[in-house]
Amino acid sequence: MAKITPRSQDFSEWYLDVIREADLADYAPVRGCIVVKPYGWTIYEYMRDYLDKRFKETGHVNAAFPLFIPMSFIQKEAHHVQGFAPELAVVTHGGGEQLEEPLVVRPTSETIVGYSYAQWIKSYRDLPVLINCWNSVVRWEKRTKPFLRTMEFYWQEGHTAHATHEDALAEVLRMLDVYYAHMREDCALPGFRGRKSIHERFAGAINTFSVETMMGDKRSLQSCTSHDLGQNFARAFEIKYLDRDNTEKYCWTTSWGLSWRLLGAVIMVHGDDQGLRLPPKIAPIQVVIVPIFKNDTERAQVFETAEQVSRSLKAAGLRVKLDDRDETPGYKFNDWEMRGVPVRIEIGPKDVANRSVMVARRDLPGKAGKASVSLEGLSEHIHALLGEIHHSLLKQAEDFQNSNIRECFSWEEVKEAVQDGWALAPLEDNPANDEFIREQLTAKTLNFPLDQAEGEWTCVVSGRPVRERALIGKSY
């Protein structure tokens, strides 16, 4: 019997149980690191492939940069080194000898990319440079959790260089939208695009944007980031180009990243007491077929239909598994629900006789999600159903998110709202205010949503007049 702690009882235990029982990942023998098992990695691969396609569609190409970065590179940008120093893994020895200059295991690649860009970019004709990298990075984290915060994590990091700040900023926002679309359309995850507060900015950026998503326990997960690096790294690494007017100018650079943390969001947003619920587009198995029979005669009949259904669904481009294991149907139902398979097809003697099958959808529990469907046009039906499940998951998540955010206009209201959700409140973007929020509420400024009504308010912390509101809540 699988052991999944009820989500309402202990969210954290539930999360870890799901990861174990759904075969997503194991702990590694190294502190803070995980082994991603095939089922978990396959989900990540689908996420990666969808995202990669979107990068290509927006004109980006992939490349690879070294894992090792000379210590001096990290130190070239003042804020950057200050921000990352506490979490660097440093290689001091190689080949049995002490290194002359220590090498940092990349915590992110702005610096070593900057080095190359300085060589590659000579003229305005070389711009923009739009490159993405799929790699892993290492940050010496104090407190880790599978997928959400591991010492080594897989992600992509985009690095671009532009002639003007206007172009760079457009790129930063374009990629934020790419992430947003990926989350909604591929992962059925809602969220809020917004600008991070000055306090929460990436080390070395002049502006950071994020998508903040509400998890099932009402805490926020920063799902991705997109940074306007201004000319900070261009100056540090001499990334310059000769403009039309024959004068040398510094480039404007950007960087943006999304990690396997988003898989953690998929688990925490969609999962339920039965286990994982996967959005169809990233589900390794979209449809599982469970045959039901009492004897060899029935078995033969049922399998004939089941195999036929399997073939036709596969031909229709669906990822299908016919579960022919020697287990009871009930066991298989629970097993696949735990693994989050969006659609289950049950085929028994009655269905064979009726030339129909029972179709159960993972997003609706029990009988509510179960219906008899004719073999005629089954592929089309399932195809449409998967789309419906996607929208249903997105809607459930979005409704949950929206119903747990309160508009607040006073500190008292914020204080109360943050006990059990998020506050949307007028806030002055001042690190002192962020600090106050953290100390008083153990919550933080998530971001200043980009899509917000204009208005004039009074900051809930400082009391000064402000023109925008921030999302405030507890976060991962």
Next chain:
RNA sequence: CGGGGAAUGGCGCAGAUGGCAGCGCGCACGGUUUGGGACCGUGAGGUCCCGGGUUCAAGUCCCGGUUCCCCGACCA
């Protein structure tokens, strides 16, 4: 890195006062079963987290360390 909890078979756990390392699930084999986690029988599987110490004897007591979980500080 501070405070709290934990570590015994793949998973979940039990092992007062030190005295043969156990249970449920899972796994293997055989049989009966199969429309919401079937059952019977047989069997395999253990450096009791690691290293020291006390003792005739340590899963159990003492010291040191590691890892995991929770709450903070720090972060994608």
